[in-house]
Amino acid sequence: MSNRAINLLVPIVSVILGLVVGAIIMLISGFDPLAGYLALWNGIFGDLYTIGETIRQITPYILAGLAVAFAFRSGLFNIGVEGQLIVGWFAAAYVGMAVELPKVIHLPLAILAAAVAGGLWGFIPGLLKAKFHVHEVIVTIMMNYIALHTTNALIKTVSDGGDSTEPVFASASLRSEFFENLTDFSRLHYGIFVALAMVLVMWFILDKTTLGFELKAVGFNQNASQYAGMNVNKNIILAMVISGAFAGLGGAMEALGTFEYVSSKGGFTGIGFDGIAVALLGMNTPLGVIFGATLFGSLKYGALNMPNAAGIPIEIVEIVIAVIIFFVASGYVIRWLLQRAAIKKEAK
Amino acid sequence: MSFLEVLYFIVPSAIFYAAPLIFVAIGGVFSERSGVVNIGLEGLMVIGAFIGILFNLFFADMFGGATPWLALVAAMVAALLLSLLHAVASISFRADQVVSGVAINLLAIALALYLVQKIFGKGQTDFITERFGRYNVPFLQDIPLIGPMFFKSVYNTSILAIVVAILAWFVIYKTPFGLRLRSVGEHPMAADTMGINVSKMRYVAVMISGALAGIGGAIYAQTISGDFGHATINGQGFMALAAMIFGKWHPLGAMGAAIFFGFAQSLSIAGPSIPYVQEIPSVFLLILPYVLTILALAGFIGRANAPKASGKPYIKGER
Numbered sequence: 075m076s077n078r079a080i081n082l083l084v085p086i087v088s089v090i091l092g093l094v095v096g097a098i099i100m101l102i103s104g105f106d107p108l109a110g111y112l113a114l115w116n117g118i119f120g121d122l123y124t125i126g127e128t129i130r131q132i133t134p135y136i137l138a139g140l141a142v143a144f145a146f147r148s149g150l151f152n153i154g155v156e157g158q159l160i161v162g163w164f165a166a167a168y169v170g171m172a173v174e175l176p177k178v179i180h181l182p183l184a185i186l187a188a189a190v191a192g193g194l195w196g197f198i199p200g201l202l203k204a205k206f207h208v209h210e211v212i213v214t215i216m217m218n219y220i221a222l223h224t225t226n227a228l229i230k231t232v233s234d235g236g237d238s239t240e241p242v243f244a245s246a247s248l249r250s251e252f253f254e255n256l257t258d259f260s261r262l263h264y265g266i267f268v269a270l271a272m273v274l275v276m277w278f279i280l281d282k283t284t285l286g287f288e289l290k291a292v293g294f295n296q297n298a299s300q301y302a303g304m305n306v307n308k309n310i311i312l313a314m315v316i317s318g319a320f321a322g323l324g325g326a327m328e329a330l331g332t333f334e335y336v337s338s339k340g341g342f343t344g345i346g347f348d349g350i351a352v353a354l355l356g357m358n359t360p361l362g363v364i365f366g367a368t369l370f371g372s373l374k375y376g377a378l379n380m381p382n383a384a385g386i387p388i389e390i391v392e393i394v395i396a397v398i399i400f401f402v403a404s405g406y407v408i409r410w411l412l413q414r415a416a417i418k419k420e421a422k
Numbered sequence: 423m424s425f426l427e428v429l430y431f432i433v434p435s436a437i438f439y440a441a442p443l444i445f446v447a448i449g450g451v452f453s454e455r456s457g458v459v460n461i462g463l464e465g466l467m468v469i470g471a472f473i474g475i476l477f478n479l480f481f482a483d484m485f486g487g488a489t490p491w492l493a494l495v496a497a498m499v500a501a502l503l504l505s506l507l508h509a510v511a512s513i514s515f516r517a518d519q520v521v522s523g524v525a526i527n528l529l530a531i532a533l534a535l536y537l538v539q540k541i542f543g544k545g546q547t548d549f550i551t552e553r554f555g556r557y558n559v560p561f562l563q564d565i566p567l568i569g570p571m572f573f574k575s576v577y578n579t580s581i582l583a584i585v586v587a588i589l590a591w592f593v594i595y596k597t598p599f600g601l602r603l604r605s606v607g608e609h610p611m612a613a614d615t616m617g618i619n620v621s622k623m624r625y626v627a628v629m630i631s632g633a634l635a636g637i638g639g640a641i642y643a644q645t646i647s648g649d650f651g652h653a654t655i656n657g658q659g660f661m662a663l664a665a666m667i668f669g670k671w672h673p674l675g676a677m678g679a680a681i682f683f684g685f686a687q688s689l690s691i692a693g694p695s696i697p698y699v700q701e702i703p704s705v706f707l708l709i710l711p712y713v714l715t716i717l718a719l720a721g722f723i724g725r726a727n728a729p730k731a732s733g734k735p736y737i738k739g740e741r
Binding site: 099103104151153198202206208209211212213215216217219220223224226227340341347350354387389390392393395396397399400402403404405406407 | 521
């Protein structure tokens with residue numbers, strides 16, 4: 075079996091194993107796995123409304139996945155997507171509600187604000203990594219909590235002590251009447267185009283520009299890149315800023331599309347952490363991220379149907395997602411098993 | 423409130439909040455010293471809290487006052503088993519240790535909430551009836567000034583936490599086992615050539631970290647929250663991770679950092695009733711531990727260096 079085929083098989087085998095483990099857990103805890111997965115299926119594809127909502131859920135997942143994947147390609151592990159997404163969410167919502175401008179200016183401005191906020195949140199760990207060689211994983215984890223508490227405090231300030239801001243003006247909204255009519259009034263919004271455009275942007279940066287070449291080179295070998303005359307520090311910072319900007323845009327999707335406001339949070343949204351799963355499953359490629367986001371976004375939204383239709387707690391899907399990450403991360407073993415199986419076959 | 427009254431109020435509560443952090447941070451020290459990054463501390467704590475509460479609710483009638491202690495043991499075993507998953511992935515399967523840790527976190531909270539839904543039919547458990555008691559340390563409580571601050575109506579678990587931290591320091595720095603543990607985390611190949619079984623040491627270290635994180639979670643649940651729901655642990659494990667780093671991967675340093683973070687937490691909760699502190703917006707106290715950790719890492723508060731081989735799987739024969 076070729077290397078390429080095995081690389082493609084690892085995520086597929088992981089997803090199947092994840093679903094099998096989920097089925098076993100349902101079976102042990104006294105539920106019918108078939109009914110459970112049927113409910114999940116209907117929760118995703120049941121009717122036009124659920125399809126619309128599923129695509130809506132996929133939108134921020136694409137951006138979160140891009141953020142993680144982009145950093146990965148430069149050799150950085152951005153666990154801070156969650157925090158960058160939260161500050162992006164707040165920034166977009168704030169610009170959306172604070173001023174009223176013509177739509178052609180207002181909407182791009184609000185989206186841009188989210189990207190800038192997310193980029194700034196990524197800049198700090200990038201700078202610390204470049205200048206002080208501080209491991210970005212720890213810094214980004216800490217930045218997540220700082221983002222959570224800071225935005226909560228800011229929301230309180232701008233809403234005069236309330237728990238959520240005013241809704242954004244229509245001129246900053248991504249809401250789409252066209253999609254509403256098409257999908258039986260789901261919350262599907264134009265953000266999906268933004269997300270897909272960013273997939274193209276990531277592909278373009280990585281594969282078609284000098285910057286992308288340098289970023290990937292730094293990801294492969296910092297010393298070699300340095301020796302070749304690349305500015306490693308600059309590339310590390312840039313990678314984190316771009317990654318953070320993708321994540322911030324993910325927040326803008328929630329701020330301007332799905333919810334059209336921001337409310338204070340008791341905990342994380344989880345989108346950022348699931349972005350790690352999306353990127354891993356998509357093998358850190360732009361196209362792969364679309365597949366990963368589609369899978370996890372669908373699972374996540376479809377799960378909402380499981381308690382009603384089959385009486386199964388929605389957390390089962392989180393378990394499945396965690397198990398999939400676990401197996402993708404342990405790809406070494408799956409690869410080894412697949413290779414052994416292939417050799418055996420040849421021997422026969 | 424006079425200054426002294428404030429101290430009498432705030433110091434015990436700081437130690438109270440610090441106890442679970444100390445356990446989990448010490449667990450982190452064991453794991454990272456052996457070269458395995460354990461982002462999964464949060465998840466291990468979640469499982470500890472969940473099993474602790476579950477055990478307490480089911481067996482309170484049978485064991486009475488001893489229930490919380492037995493619940494600690496149950497939580498320890500459960501978290502130890504879950505940590506094995508992290509060990510297998512990151513040591514034997516050569517998985518990225520951070521990714522595996524993230525998976526542990528997601529898995530733990532999902533599994534716990536799934537079971538809560540299954541058993542209780544709602545989002546959180548009932549409240550426990552048997553909690554850890556407070557007691558006064560004989561003699562020491564009569565010391566003026568310090569007595570009421572540290573030794574009056576103190577939780578047994580807080581004392582246990584400090585004892586465990588000192589014990590961990592002894593094990594890591596004064597025993598052959600500790601020397602091996604540290605060598606495996608600094609230079610596994612050198613350790614291997616000296617006949618130390620790298621994989622075994624790392625497995626043991628991760629299991630210790632799981633056990634301690636489970637205890638920490640169960641203490642948190644049985645002293646501070648009293649029930650288990652999706653927001654019970656909410657970042658305590660990551661705060662413990664921060665304490666471990668702020669304490670520079672040293673058991674006693676981690677304990678000190680945990681107490682300090684406990685202090686920041688209790689201030690952010692009790693702040694509004696304390697003069698001067700009430701002037702500070704609570705958000706600054708909430709983000710203080712995280713900001714300090716970043717500053718410590720950046721070298722502004724003394725250099726913090728991770729064990730050298732931390733985060734890398736050891737592959738025999740690889741240079």
